[in-house]
Amino acid sequence: MRVLGIETSCDETAAAVVDGDRPTGARILGEAILSQHEEHRPYQGIVPEIAARSHLQHVDRLVAEAMDKAGVGFADLDGIAATGGPGLIGGVIVGVMSAKAMALVHGLPFLAVNHLAGHALTARLTDDVNFPYLLLLVSGGHTQLLIVEGVDDFTRLGTTVDDAVGEAFDKSAKMLGLGYPGGPAVEAAAARGTPGGFDLPRPMLGRPDCHFSFSGLKTAVRRQAEAIGEDQVDDLCASLEQVIGEVVADRCQKAIDEFRDRHPTGNTLVVAGGVAANRTLRRYLHETAADMDMRLIAPPPKLCTDNGAMIAWAGLELLRLGLTDELDFKPRPRWPLDPDAPPAHGAGVKA
Ligand code: KG4
Numbered sequence: 001m002r003v004l005g006i007e008t009s010c011d012e013t014a015a016a017v018v019d020g021d022r023p024t025g026a027r028i029l030g031e032a033i034l035s036q037h038e039e040h041r042p043y044q045g046i047v048p049e050i051a052a053r054s055h056l057q058h059v060d061r062l063v064a065e066a067m068d069k070a071g072v073g074f075a076d077l078d079g080i081a082a083t084g085g086p087g088l089i090g091g092v093i094v095g096v097m098s099a100k101a102m103a104l105v106h107g108l109p110f111l112a113v114n115h116l117a118g119h120a121l122t123a124r125l126t127d128d129v130n131f132p133y134l135l136l137l138v139s140g141g142h143t144q145l146l147i148v149e150g151v152d153d154f155t156r157l158g159t160t161v162d163d164a165v166g167e168a169f170d171k172s173a174k175m176l177g178l179g180y181p182g183g184p185a186v187e188a189a190a191a192r193g194t195p196g197g198f199d200l201p202r203p204m205l206g207r208p209d210c211h212f213s214f215s216g217l218k219t220a221v222r223r224q225a226e227a228i229g230e231d232q233v234d235d236l237c238a239s240l241e242q243v244i245g246e247v248v249a250d251r252c253q254k255a256i257d258e259f260r261d262r263h264p265t266g267n268t269l270v271v272a273g274g275v276a277a278n279r280t281l282r283r284y285l286h287e288t289a290a291d292m293d294m295r296l297i298a299p300p301p302k303l304c305t306d307n308g309a310m311i312a313w314a315g316l317e318l319l320r321l322g323l324t325d326e327l328d329f330k331p332r333p334r335w336p337l338d339p340d341a342p343p344a345h346g347a348g349v350k351a
């Protein structure tokens with residue numbers, strides 16, 4: 001089975017062809033990606049209108065490039081997948097409309113992929129992970145712990161009551177004048193600095209549930225940013241990374257306990273989403289997993305940040321189960337993985 005996947009929900013336009021034939025395992029046959037970082041950099045954040053226009057301008061070329069690299073034509077494909085949400089709606093519409101048009105013209109099934117499921121299922125493409133597993137999803141808009149029991153079967157254990165962890169990186173970077181995108185900039189600065197010299201809060205540490213909170217940390221970074229000189233920015237970034245590593249590891253410990261209550265022999269923790277590219281965070285997660293007899297699966301960094309292969313793969317998983325979509329599918333700006341999850345309440349904060 002071969003599926004073309006298109007990703008346009010945020011600030012990368014990406015396409016890839018993935019082959020899922022057994023017993024050779026899954027393979028990425030060809031991929032192409034265009035990041036819009038330069039276009040958004042002057043604004044130090046993503047401007048939705050610029051993003052949508054850029055996706056529209058480039059998506060056809062990237063699809064052609066991915067298929068060229070894969071050495072396949074439409075006749076060699078079994079389906080066409082696109083991110084159907086959640087995300088910036090203008091961009092999602094561009095990807096969905098392109099995929100629908102190609103599916104219609106070439107008589108192929110269309111698959112609308114939940115972007116978060118794309119991140120969540122990537123470890124099955126890269127490491128052939130079986131269900132069930134515990135998932136830490138850390139991206140620009142989401143911070144969640146979920147039990148994954150099937151392609152479309154997610155139970156949310158925890159979420160953020162305010163900001164996502166990626167926002168903590170991005171907003172801190174902005175306050176510290178490190179530019180956009182923030183996560184990689186903070187990581188680079190932190191690598192030059194020494195952690196420990198700053199008094200930063202560790203929100204939610206030790207709480208009995210699996211939720212997260214990052215807005216207090218952001219406020220603390222702002223206060224420190226106003227007080228320090230340029231020569232201390234690297235050290236502050238190193239401290240920020242350390243604190244994030246500690247709280248995320250603590251929340252994962254709680255989630256591992258809950259996961260084990262439900263699946264006593266479960267032993268896999270998967271980390272996914274753009275922030276999973278962060279090496280300090282990966283180190284903390286490795287330690288936590290090892291301490292708790294779990295194995296950590298962390299896909300290569302370029303498959304943690306947004307890409308086309310994750311959408312092609314998730315589409316392929318849906319196609320195998322016959323879960324195709326109609327051409328009247330409506331793009332979804334919001335699309336929770338676990339629609340039944342109760343709302344999370346923080347320390348006086350409602351989410
Ligand atoms: O998954 P993703 O590419 O897009 C969304 O779906 O949101 O995640 C983007 C987020 C941004 O907040 C970005 O700053 C963060 O991932 N990120 C990182 C790193 N690389 C990307 N955060 C920390 N360290 C990194 N190396």
Ligand code: ZN
Binds near residue numbers: 115273
């Ligand atoms: Zn993403």
